[in-house]
Amino acid sequence: MLALSLRMMPEPVERIAKRANLPPDELAEKLYAMSRRGLIYRADLPEGLRYMAMQYVVGIWEYHVNDLDEGLIRDMNEYIPYLMDAMASLKTHQLRTIPIGASVEDQGTVMPYEQARKLIEQQSKIVVAPCICRREHSMIGEGCGKLAEACLMFSSAAYFYENNGLGRPITREEAIKILERAEAEALVLQPTNAQKILSMCLCCGDCCQILKNLKRLPNPASLVHANYFARIREEDCIGCEICVERCQMDAIHMRDDLAEVDLGCCIGCGLCVSTCSVKAIDLIRKAENECYTPPSNVVETYMRIAQERGLLK
Numbered sequence: 001m002l003a004l005s006l007r008m009m010p011e012p013v014e015r016i017a018k019r020a021n022l023p024p025d026e027l028a029e030k031l032y033a034m035s036r037r038g039l040i041y042r043a044d045l046p047e048g049l050r051y052m053a054m055q056y057v058v059g060i061w062e063y064h065v066n067d068l069d070e071g072l073i074r075d076m077n078e079y080i081p082y083l084m085d086a087m088a089s090l091k092t093h094q095l096r097t098i099p100i101g102a103s104v105e106d107q108g109t110v111m112p113y114e115q116a117r118k119l120i121e122q123q124s125k126i127v128v129a130p131c132i133c134r135r136e137h138s139m140i141g142e143g144c145g146k147l148a149e150a151c152l153m154f155s156s157a158a159y160f161y162e163n164n165g166l167g168r169p170i171t172r173e174e175a176i177k178i179l180e181r182a183e184a185e186a187l188v189l190q191p192t193n194a195q196k197i198l199s200m201c202l203c204c205g206d207c208c209q210i211l212k213n214l215k216r217l218p219n220p221a222s223l224v225h226a227n228y229f230a231r232i233r234e235e236d237c238i239g240c241e242i243c244v245e246r247c248q249m250d251a252i253h254m255r256d257d258l259a260e261v262d263l264g265c266c267i268g269c270g271l272c273v274s275t276c277s278v279k280a281i282d283l284i285r286k287a288e289n290e291c292y293t294p295p296s297n298v299v300e301t302y303m304r305i306a307q308e309r310g311l312l313k
């Protein structure tokens with residue numbers, strides 16, 4: 001009941017108390033306890049604590065990385081395809097895909113909010129958390145063995161994770177090393193869908209509940225905010241198939257011993273580009289009118305999503 005009286009924006013206890021018709025002291029205690037249990041979000045701001053409702057994914061589910069059990073994993077895997085169908089019907093998504101640095105290093109048109117290193121270098125507080133998708137898959141014997149700590153949290157999200165025991169603080173240098181390992185292990189970079197990001201997920205196509213379920217849908221690329229796509233020059237391809245293994249979206253297939261990209265599945269992550277030994281793959285920026293500009297901050301993103309879900313009048 002209390003969670004239903006919260007909004008998709010951080011608010012002080014006093015404001016929520018008026019709406020919930022409860023004494024602020026009693027409410028403060030309850031909201032804090034709920035946020036500690038990963039049911040709602042708490043922003044520890046210099047001006048005081050702020051609380052907001054959280055979506056199930058990305059949000060409540062990820063906050064349960066330390067108390068997973070087989071029942072929760074089974075229920076989640078049964079539920080997520082339905083949730084993905086609902087999420088796919090929205091125009092605004094919570095995450096976006098940005099290219100790995102090496103795939104676009106010669107290009108001058110990459111926007112600052114598309115550059116992973118720059119986004120990390122801007123952060124003053126960083127926490128790394130275990131990847132719940134890979135943890136739950138390994139708990140049921142289906143782990144992919146890739147990077148276990150793969151959720152980078154920034155700013156107020158980093159404090160929330162640290163204070164709730166969900167992750168450990170790291171330096172910018174350590175975060176860059178994690179980024180380099182993600183590139184080596186072929187993980188897709190998925191930051192918050194905002195110019196000022198609060199998180200960056202490093203995802204694989206085997207375990208990531210978002211990518212894995214996107215691949216079930218027709219034309220998954222149309223459901224991802226991405227500004228790039230891969231193009232292969234057939235005449236240069238030597239048919240080594242490394243790009244097929246690197247692609248987490250199963251977007252590359254071999255035809256007559258040459259690699260071919262299915263643009264309906266390509267989310268412009270760039271993972272195929274840097275490992276092609278003959279440089280037969282380029283990452284191409286979409287036409288300007290097709291490029292996506294993320295909202296300036298996460299609150300704006302959530303407000304858009306809430307509006308599209310009919311939760312705002």
Ligand code: SF4
Nearest residue numbers: 131132133202203208
């Ligand atoms: S697979 Fe990606 S979305 Fe899922 S928890 Fe790991 S890093 Fe986050």
Ligand code: SF4
Nearest residue numbers: 237238240241243276
């Ligand atoms: S990695 Fe390059 S050479 Fe190898 S199959 Fe892919 S495009 Fe062809």
Ligand code: SF4
Nearest residue numbers: 247266267269270272
């Ligand atoms: S083809 Fe696959 S690996 Fe290459 S950019 Fe597209 S989604 Fe990424």
